Amino acid sequence: MADNPTTPRRSFHRARYQRYTGGPDPLAPPVDLREALREIGDDVMAGTSPQHALREFLRRGSKDMRGLDKLREQINRRRQELLRSRNLDGTFQEIRELLDRAVLEERKQLARDLDDDARFAEMQIGNLPASTAQAVDELSNYEWRSAQAREDFEKIKDLLGRELLDQRFAGMKQAMEGATEADRQRITDMLTDLNKLLDAHNRGEDTTEQFREFMDKHGDFFPENPRNTEELIDSLAQRSAAAQQFYNSLTPEQRAELDQLSQQAFGSPELMSQLAQMDSALRQARPGLGWDESSEFSGGQGMGLGEGAAALRDIGELDALSEQLSQQYSGAQLDDIDLDALMRQLGEEAVVDARRLAELDKALRDEGFFDRSADGEFRLSPKAMRQLGQSIFKDVAEQMSGRGGERQTRNSGRLGEPTGASREWQFGDTDPWDVTRTVSNSVLRTLSEATDPASAIRGIAESGVRIDVRDVEVADTESRTQAAVVLLVDTSFSMEMEGRWTPMKRTAIALNHLVSTRFRSDELHLIAFGRHARTIDIAELTGLQPRWEQGTNLHHALLLAQRHLRRFPNAQPVVLVVTDGEPTAHLDPSGEPFFFYPPHPQTIALTVRELDHVSRLGAQVTFFRLGDDPGLANFMDQIARRIGGRVVAPDLDGLGAAVVGDYLKSRSRRRA
The missing domain is CATH 3.40.50.410 (von Willebrand factor, type A domain)
Known part of the structure; x- marks a missing residue:
């Protein structure tokens, strides 16, 4: 039979299914408060305060959900992978370690001091900015009480100076380790003389004699042993241009932090002033070295402009995420976590876990599982205790399920309380009938035994239900014996x-x-x-x-x-x-x-x-x-x-x- 041309032809569309990416999954199951409350309850029973138990649960997560510590561990691992071969990471790490060590030693000393100024100093130490550069800057004029803390903080200034010099002078970081004030003065004198030499060269003057005098006086700073001013400029300009290219790869915020740290080099901004003057003179002498482009870091693994900028942006983002996930700062909340940044760094599954942690934290608080006692202590609420009791009793009941007869608590008695269950009637039972179940049983039995179900239905409608002893069910009860x-x-x-x-x-x-x-x-x-x-x-x-x-x-x-x-x-x-x-x-x-x-x-x-x-x-x-x-x-x-x-x-x-x-x-x- 031919198709009717007037009949519309059916069209079939092939459907394709993939992971939902439009935000939170609307079909995702709600957070399981019972599991969370169970683990929190275990910690509370072990002697932990409810508030600390909640924080610990959020930190460790559950078997189906990564906690804050796991997410932060992945963030820090990714950061290390990005910076494993970058020498600048080592410098920042050394600065942070020295700063932390200085602050710890100072806190120990302040704890032993009993005067009011010590309490004020404790407040100042305890409220340092999260940024390393800002913290170093804020402590630059601090009156240290601990000699060890003062020594560690001075090492930061020394390290910054050596790092900045090492970017431009090969081997300077190691050579200047443990430098004295006289050594630093020699650096200042060398930079002053070098800038005079470069300025004379850029003015077109003959610098042969000036170069010879410069090398006689400062030649130990230049292991390359240049033979004239041009070779000296070539050596210095390449490193200086690489330092500038690295600087160009930083974000504005990162450049500001590096600038702020650099002002503390050797405890004086004079070094940066001298280096800036040298960079300017070298750029004038060698303008074609790509000063406005990015270049390789001076460490083992280099990065181009795009890769370097992206890596440094990732580092800043990872540092921020690590702090957000730590929840160690004042007023920390799980809503602080930048989910977009987390998506970029760890992917969608990490975002799902972070969102579930935030939802769970909010639900536990909003559902009234915690309250405060008369003395102001944070504790599990009666609602939480009921949920915890139900969970624990379920475990106990499962343990008892294999014990014959031990869980049988049914009792036939005239004064019994209904349990909500029913059972078949047995000879001698005095429990009340479960009328609904009894009538239902009668109807189902009548229909199952009838040869003509339609006639059976009409018979029930006309003459009612006929109850047989087999249909009777009684309400299960418990004894009221107190x-x-x-x-x-x-x-x-x-x-x-x-x-x-x-x-x-x-x-x-x-x-x-x-x-x-x-x-x-x-x-x-x-x-x-x-x-x-x-x-x-x-x-x-x-x-x-x-x-x-x-x-x-x-x-x-x-x-x-x-x-x-x-x-x-x-x-x-x-x-x-x-x-x-x-x-x-x-x-x-x-x-x-x-x-x-x-x-x-x-x-x-x-x-x-x-x-x-x-x-x-x-x-x-x-x-x-x-x-x-x-x-x-x-x-x-x-x-x-x-x-x-x-x-x-x-x-x-x-x-x-x-x-x-x-x-x-x-x-x-x-x-x-």
Whole structure:
């Protein structure tokens, strides 16, 4: 059949797909605050302040996102690749090192001085400009207190002078190292005489005798050993023109910085004045050497005009990016990072990482994950604690998933609280029906068994749903039996020394999350005990920093635990003890802690007495023994037999699962 000429012919367009380059990817997933908060929480639990933990996370990044340190490392590596063979980089580096060393020595001296002028000097030293040239210029008239700092700063002036001379006189940098004032005066005299010689030559005068006198007096500065004025000019003009070509390749900002540094050469602008006069005379004598063009650096690797200018622009841009990524200056923000410059230097992936870091930093602050306590300290907010607890509890639950029966917390009971899940009805169940699921099951079963689905649908519409026992589902519930739970955690310094500090905190956070979200009728109380004991909330425990504190005062902790248990006389008492050491401290009659190691008999006796009191309250006591201390193992085994308690010896990775699992078992026993 022929095509109808009036029918429009379909046209097909072939699509091509490539990486999105129109700015931030609109389809990119949002930043994962949970992972960030998890890592920040780990640092906080290890004893780092929340603000410092946030900075450290941004610096190190995550497994899927480079941090500021990694980006800065790549920036600095690229800078080194650009300047590896450029001698000027070495000079700038030497100047920066000398400046940093001088400032450090001066700060040490100022810290030892107690007068007001020293405090003012500290402020001046602490607010130096980021630019090396500006910092050197600002310190040129500074009254140094440290002799070592003054010596290092004078070396900067000496280095600048030698570098400038080396650009024009071969070997001058090494020859003038450690030069005295007399040596510098010889340089000044040589330049003065040289400029007189060049001026006479440019005026057309016969300089034979003047040249001979000049060489007799200053010939050691010219290893090339020129034979006449023309050869002297040829040698000097080539190096001088190369120096000018290098200068021409700099950006205006870089030329200004070099000019500013040059004024400090040998501590006087006179050197630059003499060199400028010499360059002018040499240019007049040899105008065809390309003074207005770029040339090779005097180092091992040269650059033409375009390459040199581009490289120097890159160096300035890389230095700025390195400072922005360091975030070490006052008022630093991630928004300061020049993303366009980062794109040019490291490519699109680096920009994506930097943008995600900025978005993550902003989101963490804007979402209210940090707040300030009454005493003004920066801390994790309740919202952050809930997120952190959820993350940690998820890990604990995954560890428990392989344990048969330990996570089964379902209970059929008339007074149960719905969990949000449902299950098939079983004989003897008294839980309420899940009506929606039951009716749905009936409809689906009727349709699946019918030979004519259309007729079945009409039948349901006319006569309603017929429910079979197979369709019934009941709402899953939890028992409302209340418990007064006390978690006693050891905060003595041995917990930190043996790497048990963070696992202990993670355990407390996981249990607190479970109780506060799943078993809200239970009353959880946290007690931290070292040389003395105190009640503590979960946020404070999370940020608690380890202290050099000897003593395991379980006696005091049990006294506080009994107060909590007596507040809820109708609740089932549950006591969970996490420790890595025998009791080595107790409260004496005055209320002061008494410490003695090895454990004093009185300490053991008082601790056992309070454990007996806890047992008489009907408490179920479980000890979680950390480490392999035989004395602790013997003590706990005897106590467990005495009061009918339990001893669990988990590894650190399984501590959270052991504590949470024991708590859930206690609920199962209460329901039974």
